[in-house]
Amino acid sequence: MTTQTNTTLKPETIDAIKLLTRRFPKPDGALLTALRIAEREVGFVNPHVCEQVAVAIGMPPAKVWGTVSFYTTFRKETDGKHVVYICATLPCALRGSENVFDYVSDKLGVKKGQTTPDGLFTLHKAECLGSCNTAPCMQVNDDYYENLTFEKIDQIFDDLRNGKSPARHVTT
Ligand code: FES
Structure with missing residues (x-):
């Protein structure tokens, strides 16, 4: 049996998106925040969610999906x-993010x-x-893991597999 997530936004969510939109001169300004609000409620964004956001803020659904x-x-x-999002931009690349990506990909x-x-996991x-x-x-969901080493990566994924919250490993 498969379970299907209800992707219909609650009326109060639609109202919150409409209220947000009124704060901007153009609806485009509200779009990213409106999508985050919808994503938080449903757990993801799909074409049905985009359609509802589009109607609430008055934009074409194709632009929202784009x-x-x-x-x-x-x-x-x-x-x-x-x-899982692994940064690939220059400062991280200079500190080995390509090796980090390959390591996680293999793992x-x-x-x-x-x-x-x-x-x-989605990579x-x-x-x-x-x-x-x-x-x-x-970044894994909303959490950051920094100054990564292969040992830290092993620990992070072991913890996630075991349903634990990994230590954040922030070192400055
Ligand atoms: S380059 Fe800025 S966080 Fe990776």
Whole structure:
């Protein structure tokens, strides 16, 4: 039996998006925040969610979906429980992010954009995560893991597999 997530936004969510939109001279200004609000409620963004956001803020659904497709950080319906973003921008690259990506890719047995067969992890490369001084850097869902080493990566993924919250490994 498969379970299907209800992707119909609550009336109060639609109202919150409409209220937000009124604060901007053009609806485009509210779009990213409106999508985040919808994503938080449903757990991901799909065409049905985009359609409702589009109606609420008064934009064409195709433009809303185009925005979601452009930004890799919106959670998709097919994503795993933990969405892993490994920074590939220059400061992280200079500190070995390509090796980090390859290590994680081998460890999970998936390539960029793929999800592990158990549905636990989806792997992405990301542009700058805004923490260049702690490169190389990785984001898993809403958490950052910084100054990564292979040992830290092993611990992080062991913890995630065991349902624990890994230590954040922030060192300045
Ligand atoms: S370059 Fe990786 S966090 Fe900025």
